[in-house]
Amino acid sequence: MTTPQDQMADETPVALHVEAGVATLTLSRPAQRNSLSEAMMASFSQRLEQVSGMEEVRAVVLTAEGPVFSAGHDLKEIQAHRGDADRGRAYFAQTLERCSALMKAIVRLPQPVIAAVEGMATAAGCQLVASCDLAVAGAQARFCTPGVNIGLFCHTPMVALSRNVAPKHAMEMLLLGEWVLAEDAARMGLVNRVVEAGSALGTAQGLAAQIAGKSRVPVRLGKAAFYAQAEMGLDDAYAYASEVMTTNMLARDADEGIGAVLARRTPQWEDR
Template identity: 80%
Template structure:
């Protein structure tokens, strides 16, 4: 097991990482602080993702958490500690939000698919973290919330991830009401892919990850990147872009192998090229 330490030398790790059968499971390990996205947690996650991006042995990622809270979002104690700065915290707030935005973007741009395994609560930037993952599995008692509006702070940055995953009215309902959304409703809204019995989200997410890991990395990597890129385009541009990417995919060795395997009625043998 690889440990990603907190910012202070000798501090307890805030994130653990383990790789099995091509699946890397990252676990938020700060349950005593509700797995908040502190500076140390964001740094550890960003570092881990950077390493995973360059690691060809990792074919899929599962993001889980210790304790009853998946993540409560930003560390409010760290935020409030800078209210007394000369600029009332403006520079610090901008830096923290920039780091958080970069972390969420890194998940989206990671070559490997990322699956959230959610038990308990995911609030504010913690909910944003779930929405930023490519897929999400939730235990039946998991709950989600963007409560910023209730404390005078609209969840602007979580809004970016939510609005790209949910319908507009569903996203705005969460953002404007700041109320809890239970797992079945989160599934109906499209925030999570599956709801499973309590305590089994991690196992279910790892099973999905293993199924993805069994495929060639070529179409998975190209497909994930193309999915997010075409979402930002108009219809004509999206089809033109997708056609270019699919042409390149067709020229890959594994595409030739996969099609040949279908025609020859045999299992494919992937070389990830």
């Protein structure tokens, strides 16, 4: 069945399809290597805002058309502003602010987001993968933060990257600008699983379906709490986590879930 979301797919750079509690967002500009152009970022942000308000959506999968997951910022758009009176300073700052807002929106989305990566994810495209909660990579996928090779350190991708992998792995990627193969990306913690080439989307959707089968209450509380406590000191993190878990324990579904374990039956979630 064609949904209103599907009907909008051809009109925007990011297509949306919703089925069985899972929203699939698809970067749909393969000819432009799914670069994060102004249009792409605007469409992406709109889709995230749309999905955040959809109660039926319990998990999100992010995928892309073509051989490149995302090549990062649109360098042609950037170079076009070199001739501005300020040599592009205002445009560059605005572009990076929009990109940062997009990445933060993924982290702050109520639903978990799973990247399904086939092909290349470079610069801000690699940042996009690192910003997702989970990531599945096809065996031929490759990752890179190559800014240093063109005189431009990947400063903003560094933020997401350094929150996913160990410091020395992050610095190696940022300083050398070399390709990282899928298996190495998994070893470093940038992706969760490496699967047969061409099956990343199916695997990611399977994970999303698993999440969609759980109560919405702990998943949403848990995602928000995970990122909040990560920015705190140890004492504050435990105090905060204890407060959130107390709230979770008072939820109807926590009562139902614990009761189901004790009674050895399947829980019946009410999402409250």
